[in-house]
Amino acid sequence: MELGSQIRRYRSERGMSQDDxxxxxxxSRQTISNWENDRTYPDVQNLLLLSDLFDxxxxxxxxxxxxxxxxxxxxxxxxxxxxxxxxxxxxxAIFIVxxxxxxxxxxAKREWPWPLSLMGLLALLVLLGMIIGLEENIKRRNxxxxxxxxxxxxxxxxxxxxxRGHAPSLRxxxxxxxxxxxxxxxxxxALAALLW
Numbered sequence: 001m002e003l004g005s006q007i008r009r010y011r012s013e014r015g016m017s018q019d020d021x022x023x024x025x026x027x028s029r030q031t032i033s034n035w036e037n038d039r040t041y042p043d044v045q046n047l048l049l050l051s052d053l054f055d056x057x058x059x060x061x062x063x064x065x066x067x068x069x070x071x072x073x074x075x076x077x078x079x080x081x082x083x084x085x086x087x088x089x090x091x092x093a094i095f096i097v098x099x100x101x102x103x104x105x106x107x108a109k110r111e112w113p114w115p116l117s118l119m120g121l122l123a124l125l126v127l128l129g130m131i132i133g134l135e136e137n138i139k140r141r142n143x144x145x146x147x148x149x150x151x152x153x154x155x156x157x158x159x160x161x162x163x164r165g166h167a168p169s170l171r172x173x174x175x176x177x178x179x180x181x182x183x184x185x186x187x188x189x190a191l192a193a194l195l196w
Contacts, residue, residue, distance in 0.1 A: 002062075003035065003041065003042075003061065004035055004036045006060075006061055006062070007032070007050065010050075011054075018032040025046060025053060026049075047062065073156075079134075080138050083138075087128065087131045090124075090127055090128070091124065091128060091180065092184055094120065094123065095124070095184035095185050096184075096187070098185075100191065100192040101120075102189075102192075103189060128181075132177075
């Protein structure tokens, strides 16, 4: 990325230290260092402050970085889509296989194998938790909170953050996930009953 070198160049041209620049745009010196070394990227508010302070347009400040940002954005979109496919496919596969296995063991032994069913459920919850955690990291990195924002992000469209008052709570999302898990478990059990 070129923004780091642009910030360093404009700061040096004006004879400012990292501390001076940090004080003028209300961030830490470490933040300026991270920007200049391309470890992090300034948010929109800081880009506006930098362009104002250096008396340049934002286009001049971030020239060359737009393609890099688009590639990073596209990579995150692809990752999110892949994680969604894995999440739902894995949930369905585990419930169907677990349902068939449990049904077979139950028919053979004439009793329900609770330890086996609990192990399958625990494995599913661990895998789902890991995938959901990866998705949440992508959403946090791209400042995505509502379903509409996720939908726009996955479609590669501009994300409108103006109306965030209706974001589903964590409780609602967990209840929805639980509902999906129950439906998949019933479907797996029904399929096992039909095949047996």
